[in-house]
Amino acid sequence: MDEIRIAVVGLGTRSLNWIAVMQRTGGFRVVALCDPVAALHERARTRLERPGEVRVHTRYEEALADPNVDAIALTVRCEEQGALAALALEAGKHVHMEVPGAHRMEDCWRIVAAQERSGKVFQLAEQVRHAGFVEAWRRLVAEGRLGRITYGEGQYFHYYVEKSFQDPATGRFYGPEQIAAHPEAQPTWMCHMPPIHYLPHDLGPMLRILDDRVVEVMAMSTGSPSAAHPELASPDVQVALMKTGKDAILRMAASFAQPHPHVNNHWLHLLGTKGSVEWRRSNRDAPKLWLSDGQMHDKSDMEWRFERTDAPPEARGSGHSDMDYYVHAAFRDAVLGIRPLEYDVYKAMDTTAPAILAAESIAQDGAKLRVPSFRPDATRPPGQMPKSI
Numbered sequence: 356m357d358e359i360r361i362a363v364v365g366l367g368t369r370s371l372n373w374i375a376v377m378q379r380t381g382g383f384r385v386v387a388l389c390d391p392v393a394a395l396h397e398r399a400r401t402r403l404e405r406p407g408e409v410r411v412h413t414r415y416e417e418a419l420a421d422p423n424v425d426a427i428a429l430t431v432r433c434e435e436q437g438a439l440a441a442l443a444l445e446a447g448k449h450v451h452m453e454v455p456g457a458h459r460m461e462d463c464w465r466i467v468a469a470q471e472r473s474g475k476v477f478q479l480a481e482q483v484r485h486a487g488f489v490e491a492w493r494r495l496v497a498e499g500r501l502g503r504i505t506y507g508e509g510q511y512f513h514y515y516v517e518k519s520f521q522d523p524a525t526g527r528f529y530g531p532e533q534i535a536a537h538p539e540a541q542p543t544w545m546c547h548m549p550p551i552h553y554l555p556h557d558l559g560p561m562l563r564i565l566d567d568r569v570v571e572v573m574a575m576s577t578g579s580p581s582a583a584h585p586e587l588a589s590p591d592v593q594v595a596l597m598k599t600g601k602d603a604i605l606r607m608a609a610s611f612a613q614p615h616p617h618v619n620n621h622w623l624h625l626l627g628t629k630g631s632v633e634w635r636r637s638n639r640d641a642p643k644l645w646l647s648d649g650q651m652h653d654k655s656d657m658e659w660r661f662e663r664t665d666a667p668p669e670a671r672g673s674g675h676s677d678m679d680y681y682v683h684a685a686f687r688d689a690v691l692g693i694r695p696l697e698y699d700v701y702k703a704m705d706t707t708a709p710a711i712l713a714a715e716s717i718a719q720d721g722a723k724l725r726v727p728s729f730r731p732d733a734t735r736p737p738g739q740m741p742k743s744i
Contacts, residue, residue, distance in 0.1 A: 356425070356690075357382075358383060358384050359382060359383050359425050359426050359449070359687060359690050359691070360384050360423055360424055360425045360426070361383055361384070361385055361387075361424070361425065361428050361451070362385075362386065362387035362388070362389055362412075362426070362427055362428065363385055363388050363389070363399065363428045363430060364390070364418055364427055364428065364429050364430065364431060364439070365389075365390060365429065365430040365431035365432075366389075366390035366392070366395040366396065366398070366399045366430075366526075367395070367430065367432075370399060370428075370430040371398070371399065371402050372674050372679065373428055373430050373683075374399065374402045374403065375402060376674060376679050376683050377428070377683050378404055379669060379673070380669060380673075380683045380684055381669075381687075382687040382691060383683070383687060384405075385409060386408065386409060386410065386421075386423050386424060387409060387412060387418050387421055387423070387424055388400065388409060388410075388411050388412070389411075389412040389413070389414075389415060389417070389418040390526075391413050391414070392524075393413055394524065394525050396411050410423075415439065419446040419448065420446075424448060425448065425449060425690070426448055426450065426451060426476075426690060427440075427443040427450050427451070427452075429443070429451065429452035429453060430453050431453070432453065432518075432543075432545065433544045434458050434459075434544050434547075435458075436453075436455075436456075436457065436458070437456060437457025437462025437463065437465070437466060437707075438457075438459075438462050438465065440452050440456070440457070440462075441462060441465035441466045441469050444466065444469035444470050444472075444475055444477060445469045445473070447473055447475065448475065449475045449476040449477070449686075449690050450466075450475065450477045450478070451476075451682075451683075451686045452477075452478070452480060453480055454479060454480065454481050454553065454556055454559075455552050455553055455554070455555045455707050455710060456479045456555065456703050456706075456707035457707055458548070458552055458711065459711065460708060460711055460712070460715075460744050461744050463704045463708050463729070464729070464741060464744055465740070466700060466703075467700055467704055468738055468739060468740050471700075471731070471737040472738040476686065476689045476696060477699075477703065478682065478685065478686045478689065478696060478698060478703070479555065479559075479698065479703035479706070479707070480683075480686070481559040481560075481682070481703075481706065482678035482679055482681060482682050483556055483557065483560045483661075483675075483678060484559045484560045484563045485663070485678050485681035485682070486560065486660075486662075486663070486676070487659060487661060487662055487663040487664060488634065488642060488659035488660060488661065489560045489563060489564060490663065491659050492564045492623075492625065493563060493566075495630075495632065496564055496565060496566070496625070496627075497566070499629075500629065500630060501628075501629055501630040501631065501632065501646075502628030502629030502647075503601075503628045504565055504601070504603045504626070504627045505603055505604065505626060505627065505628065506603060506604050506605075506625075506626040507561055507565070507603055507604075507605045507606075507623070507624065507625045508605070508607075508622070508623065508624040508625075509554075509557035509558060509560075509561045509605065509606075509607050509622070509623045509624075510608040510609065510610075510621075510622050510623075511553060511554065511556045511557045511608075511609045511610075511620055511621060512608070512609070512610045512615045512620055512622075513611055513615070514610075514611065514612075514613065514614050514616075514617065515545070515611045516530045516531055516545075516587065516611065516612055517529070517530040518545050519531055519542065519545050519584075519587055520533075520534050520537070520541060520542055520543060520546065521540060521541060521543050522537065522539050522540050522541075523539075523541055527540075531584040531586035531587055534586060542588070545589070545611065546587050546588055547588045547589055548589055548611075549589070549590070549713075549714040549717070550590065550591075550593050550609040550610050550611050551574060551576070551593035551594075551595055551608075551710050551713045551714050551717070552609075552710050552711060553609050553611070553710070554595070554607055554609055554709065554710035555703075555706040555707055555710065556621070557607065557621055557622075557623060558605075558607055558706045558709060559698075559706040560621075560623065561607075561623060562599075562705060562706060563698075565599065565601065565603065567599040567600055567601045567603065568599065568702075568705040569598070569599055569600075569705065569708075569709040569726045570598055570599060570600050570726055571723055571724070571725060571726065572597045572709050572712050572713050572716060573596050573713075573716045573722065573723040573724065574593060574594060574595035574596070574714070574717045575593070575717060575721055576590045576592070576593040576594075576717045577590045577592050577593070578590060581612040583614055587612050589611065589612055591610055591612045591613040592608060592609075592613055593608065593609055593610070593713070593714070593717065594606065594607070594608040595607045595608070595709070595716070597709055607709075607713075618637070618638050619634075619635065619636065619637060621634065622634050622635075622636065629646065629647045629648060630644070630645050630646040630647055630648075630649075631643075631644075631654070632645075633654070634659075641656035641657060641658075642656070642657045642658075642659045643655065643656065644657050660676070661675070661676035661677070661678060662676050663677065666680075685697065685698070700729070701728075704729045705729070708726055708729070709726050712724045712726055727741070
C-alpha cells in the first residue's frame with residue numbers, strides 16, 4: 356500500500372480543512388464522503404482533486420461496508436462519535452478522528468478492544484500536542500530543568516456558540532441569538548455537551564509534556580442552563596482537579612458558552628521544584644520561564660509559539676498554527692508502516708477518559724473517581740472488554 360483510501364465522514368466545515376490538508380500532505384486518496392445531510396455533499400465534492408472517483412453516502416453503514424475504503428476520517432461532533440469510531444475499527448477500518456475520542460466510558464473501552472482485535476491504526480487528531488512550545492516544555496521536563504513537576508494548569512476557553520443549533524435539511528448552523536428566526540433549527544450536541552468533555556485539547560499536550568497519566572479526578576460545574584446564553588443547556592464553565600501517576604496535581608477547565616476573546620483559547624502552566632513555565636495570557640503578553648538555579652529574580656519572557664521552528668514546508672499554512680499537518684502525517688506514516696504511532700490508542704484514552712469521568716464526578720456532587728489504565732493486564736487480555744466499566 357502506498358496510499359490510504361479514506362472516507363471522510365461528517366461534512367461540516369472541519370471536514371473541508373481535513374480534505375485540503377490530507378491531499379496536500381500526500382499518501383491519502385479520498386474515495387468516499389458521508390453525511391446524512393445531503394445538502395452538504397456537493398460542497399465537499401468541490402474540494403476534491405478527483406471528485407468523479409468518489410462515492411457519496413448518506414448512511415454510515417454504507418461507508419463502512421465499502422470495500423474500497425481502508426480508513427475512516429471521522430470529522431463529527433456528536434454524542435455517538437466514540438461508538439462510530441468503534442464501529443469502524445470493528446469493520447476493519449483504520450480510524451483518524453477529531454477530538455474528543457468519546458463521550459462515554461463504554462465507548463472508550465470499545466475503541467480500545469476493537470483496536471487490539473483488529474490491529475488497525477486509531478488516532479485521536481489532537482494537534483496541540485505537536486505545538487512548538489509543547490515540545491520545548493517536554494524537553495525541559497525530560498531534562499530535569501524544572502525539577503519534579505508538582506502542579507499544572509490547563510484550560511480551553513473557546514467561545515463557540517454559533518454551532519449550537521442546526522437546520523437538519525440544509526445543514527446550516529445557528530447561534531442562540533438566531534434561533535427565534537429559525538424555528539426549524541434543532542439543538543446540536545454542542546447545546547448539551549458538558550464542556551469538560553473537550554479536555555483532550557489541553558490535557559493531551561499536558562500529559563505529553565509530563566509523560567504521565569491521570570489516576571484520579573474530581574470536578575465542579577456552574578449550573579445549567581448557561582448563564583450567558585439561557586437557550587443552551589450546557590453550563591458555562593466546568594473545572595476538574597486531577598492527580599497523576601507521578602503525583603502531580605492538575606487543574607483543568609473548559610468553557611464554550613462563556614464569552615471570551617477569540618484568541619488564546621489554550622492556556623497552560625507548570626510548576627516544578629526547580630522552576631516554572633507559563634503560556635501567554637493574551638496576544639500582548641509573552642510566555643514565561645523561571646529557573647531557580649538560573650540567577651533569575653523573576654519570570655522571563657520567552658519566544659515560544661504554537662508554530663514549530665523545525666516545521667517542514669508542507670506544514671506551513673495547514674491550519675491551527677501549522678499544527679494540523681502533524682496529525683495527518685502521523686496517521687499516514689502509521690498506516691503505511693513508515694513509523695509507529697506515538698499517540699496510540701492507550702494515550703488517546705488517557706486524555707479522553709478523565710474528561711468523561713470529570714463530568715461523572717460533577718453528576719455525583721464532586722465525588723473523587725479513579726481513572727482506569729486501558730493497557731492490557733492479567734484481568735483484561737487484549738481485545739476483550741473489562742468485566743466492569
